[in-house]
Amino acid sequence: MAVSLQAAGAFAELPEPTDLVDQQHCMFCHTSDAPFLAPSFHQIAEHYRDTPNASTMLEDKLRHGGKAHWGDMAMPLPEDRGGPLSAGDARTLVRWVLSQ
Ligand code: HEC
Structure with missing residues (x-):
């Protein structure tokens, strides 16, 4: 019982941090549920x-980049997305x- 309650809490979708998402143009390449130029956030959450x-x-990768896990195209660095993160x-x- 305690375990399932905890799990439900961990997977409840958090509100979108809209200012950050806009500033970093996340939705330019991602959508929450349909793969577009990049894996959807739902796919990423499932995967991890x-x-x-x-x-x-992932936090480290968002800030400093890293090799692609999903295909050939890696994500641009924060400087190229709209500013330092x-x-x-x-x-x-x-x-x-990850909450999606
Ligand atoms: C220019 C297009 C683009 C933008 C803008 C972008 N992404 Fe991505 N993102 C990608 C691509 C392409 C991948 C797949 C790269 C890979 O295989 O690691 C990806 C992968 C990811 C992953 C999974 C990384 C992994 O190692 O599995 C996360 C998490 C992610 N993006 C979050 C974000 C967030 C949050 C933002 C906004 C701050 C953002 N992305 C902005 C293109 C983009």
């Missing part, structure tokens, strides 16, 4: 659901993506 420390890896903001974005 059982991966421990996925959020740490702080650790706290990266965390907010990743938690939101």
Whole structure:
């Protein structure tokens, strides 16, 4: 019982951090549920659901880049998306993506 309640809480969708999403143009390439230029946020959340420390890896990737996991096209760096991204903001974005 305790476990299932916890799980429900962890997967409840968080509100969109709209200012950050706009500033970093996330929706230019992503949508929440249909793969477009990039995997959908729903696919990404599914993919990492059982991966421990996925959020740490993704926060780092959002801020500093890294090799592509989904195809040939890697994500542009924050500087090319609209400006530098702080650790706290990266965390907010990743938690939101993984909640979808
Ligand atoms: C210019 C297009 C573009 C923009 C803008 C963009 N992305 Fe992406 N994103 C991609 C592509 C392409 C991939 C797949 C890259 C890969 O295989 O790692 C991706 C992958 C991801 C992943 C999964 C990374 C992995 O290693 O599995 C996350 C999380 C993500 N994006 C979040 C975001 C967020 C949050 C924003 C806004 C801050 C954003 N993206 C903006 C194109 C974009």
